[in-house]
Amino acid sequence: MSAEKEGGSRMVYRLPRAIDLNAASRLIRDKPKLLIVGRCLEAEKPWVLERFPSDEYAKITVCLEAEHVNHVGFKVAGILARVPFKEVAVVTTDGSMHCVQLHFMVEEIFKIMRLEIPRKHYVVAGNELVEVPAEAVRTARYLSKVAKLLERCADSP
Numbered sequence: 001m002s003a004e005k006e007g008g009s010r011m012v013y014r015l016p017r018a019i020d021l022n023a024a025s026r027l028i029r030d031k032p033k034l035l036i037v038g039r040c041l042e043a044e045k046p047w048v049l050e051r052f053p054s055d056e057y058a059k060i061t062v063c064l065e066a067e068h069v070n071h072v073g074f075k076v077a078g079i080l081a082r083v084p085f086k087e088v089a090v091v092t093t094d095g096s097m098h099c100v101q102l103h104f105m106v107e108e109i110f111k112i113m114r115l116e117i118p119r120k121h122y123v124v125a126g127n128e129l130v131e132v133p134a135e136a137v138r139t140a141r142y143l144s145k146v147a148k149l150l151e152r153c154a155d156s157p
Contacts, residue, residue: 012043018060019067023078028058034085036076036106038092038099039063045124048091057089064098073105077113087118094123094130103137 015037016027028034035052039061042049049059060079062072080088090106092099103121110119121132139145 013039013061015042015049015059015061017067018062018072018075018079021060021075021079023075024082028060028079029083031056031058032085033057033087033089034079034083035059036088036090036102037061038096038102039066041091041093041124044093045127048124048129051129052089052091058083058085062102064101069101069105072102073109076105077109080109080113080115085117087120088115089120089122091122091124091129094125099123100140103132104141107134107137107141 016025017039018036021027033052033056035057037049037059040063042061052059064072088106088110090102092102106119106121109115119134121134121137123130123132139149
């Protein structure tokens with residue numbers, strides 16, 4: 001995909017889309033860690049990618065506005081079954097109803113596959129990269145639990 005700028009064109013997206021990759025692609029298999037990036041961050045907040053060194057992280061992108069979470073989840077599970085990563089990280093835009101599914105998806109994959117490697121969740125809030133505990137991601141799936149937490153906070157002095 002490209003974007004026009006001052007009469008010329010420049011490439012906006014360079015990272016591979018997860019859905020387009022072979023599960024053991026040469027583009028990802030030689031790195032110790034996997035980074036799943038909300039696709040728009042590459043164009044909108046490219047500084048985020050610099051926080052994850054390319055010599056450590058195989059970087060793949062996902063846009064859950066364009067692809068169904070089940071398709072992407074099956075692809076990522078296939079990747080994790082074939083490539084022995086030492087860590088999986090997800091970074092998305094905070095507050096996106098589509099991107100939050102990437103975090104839920106990774107937690108679900110880890111649960112189904114019983115993976116025991118470290119996983120990390122990050123969101124970009126404004127111009128800040130924030131690490132989110134996996135427990136927060138798991139809790140966010142249950143609106144009743146979130147409601148009870150908010151109620152407790154409101155009741156606290």
